[in-house]
Amino acid sequence: MSEFTATDCVHMARALRLAERGQYSAHPNPMVGCVLVRDGEVVGEGWHKAAGEAHAEIIALHAAGEKASGATAYVTLEPCAHQGKTPPCVAALVDAGVAEVVVALKDPNPAVNGQGLQALAGAGIQTRVGLMHGEVELLLRGFLSRVTRQQPFVRLKMASSLDGCIAMATGESQWITGADARADVQRLRARSGAIMTGIGTVLADDPSLTVRDTSLDNDGKQPFRVVLDRNLRMPLSAEMLALAGRTLVYCHRDKNRHALVEAGAQVIKVEGDRDTVDAKAVLHDLADRQVNDVLVEAGPRLAGNLIENGLVDELVIYQSPHIMGSETIGMFRTPTWTTLADRRALEISDVRRVGADTRITARFAG
Numbered sequence: 001m002s003e004f005t006a007t008d009c010v011h012m013a014r015a016l017r018l019a020e021r022g023q024y025s026a027h028p029n030p031m032v033g034c035v036l037v038r039d040g041e042v043v044g045e046g047w048h049k050a051a052g053e054a055h056a057e058i059i060a061l062h063a064a065g066e067k068a069s070g071a072t073a074y075v076t077l078e079p080c081a082h083q084g085k086t087p088p089c090v091a092a093l094v095d096a097g098v099a100e101v102v103v104a105l106k107d108p109n110p111a112v113n114g115q116g117l118q119a120l121a122g123a124g125i126q127t128r129v130g131l132m133h134g135e136v137e138l139l140l141r142g143f144l145s146r147v148t149r150q151q152p153f154v155r156l157k158m159a160s161s162l163d164g165c166i167a168m169a170t171g172e173s174q175w176i177t178g179a180d181a182r183a184d185v186q187r188l189r190a191r192s193g194a195i196m197t198g199i200g201t202v203l204a205d206d207p208s209l210t211v212r213d214t215s216l217d218n219d220g221k222q223p224f225r226v227v228l229d230r231n232l233r234m235p236l237s238a239e240m241l242a243l244a245g246r247t248l249v250y251c252h253r254d255k256n257r258h259a260l261v262e263a264g265a266q267v268i269k270v271e272g273d274r275d276t277v278d279a280k281a282v283l284h285d286l287a288d289r290q291v292n293d294v295l296v297e298a299g300p301r302l303a304g305n306l307i308e309n310g311l312v313d314e315l316v317i318y319q320s321p322h323i324m325g326s327e328t329i330g331m332f333r334t335p336t337w338t339t340l341a342d343r344r345a346l347e348i349s350d351v352r353r354v355g356a357d358t359r360i361t362a363r364f365a366g
Helices: 006-020 056-068 089-096 115-122 133-139 141-149 179-190 199-205 257-262 279-288 300-308
Strands: 033-038 041-047 072-077 100-105 126-129 153-161 165-168 194-198 224-228 247-251 265-269 293-296 314-320 328-330 346-354 357-364
Touching: 006 033, 006 041, 006 056, 006 072, 006 100, 006 133, 033 056, 041 056, 056 072, 056 089, 072 133, 089 115, 100 133, 115 126, 133 141, 141 153, 153 179, 153 300, 179 314, 179 346, 179 357, 194 199, 194 300, 199 224, 199 300, 224 279, 247 279, 257 265, 279 300, 293 300
Parallel strands: 072 100, 100 126, 153 293, 153 314, 194 224, 194 293, 224 247, 247 265
Antiparallel strands: 033 041, 033 072, 153 165, 165 328, 314 357, 346 357
């Protein structure tokens, strides 16, 4: 028999919905929600909005006031017991007289990693762990990827025709998908700590790589703009260099770095080969910069390179209901794939209409 009741599930589901409110603003911190319940009544709720601001538990405790005494706290992630930018949540829960804490997921962050649960138990507070842990792992997969794998969760976004083309042979590509799909991409951008592209896309399209949808509650944050540019061909006139936020240019040869730095970029030298920058080294550096999620918006060369090297965690394809024909450019450049045995199987997790287009979400099998 499960130690969790239907009522427990209802309150943890509410905590999960609260946590989701931080999807555009909480990073690099994890999204966390908290619900306080006493005698069957919800007496306080909270969610974490941004780094440096109050954690979900603190907000819920303030909302509950004296009613927090004797209550059960439903929290999506293990409360912290250490002093960071804000005081430890465990101390606040203990001081408020909370009787029980139900946690969906133990926090693998070395600064927490069971210490919060131990501190609660040491203070005489009952704890239960694991309720809806799968749902919380899905919500926090970027954060969990960074703290356990030392690299962000990589989401590769492509827009294509029904026959798998991303541009005409001339490079013409605006716009393959409709306005609704492009608006949906803005939400993907806002959820990301960095947006990555290759120098080929910069030279062809001069993208801004910014969140332009002001209706999203992203607390004014802009993701890092990341360009993989082996030989530093980045134009000093590139639009993204003049925009607010930070542009990170990763290269292998940095002889032109000073002019680019003066133009507003941060230039980082990493390993590479004759054709490309080592994308895995880039991802490790981004993890060190506390980036949880990377959205890749790139051409077929970089997209294919990431797939070949097993660096794509999720694939999001916006497919438009038209055919572009033979004089076109395909989604992925994978010159080493020469037989059917080289193909990569996908597991599709979601298919839905976005305006006139279809959004397919998948991951590589295995």
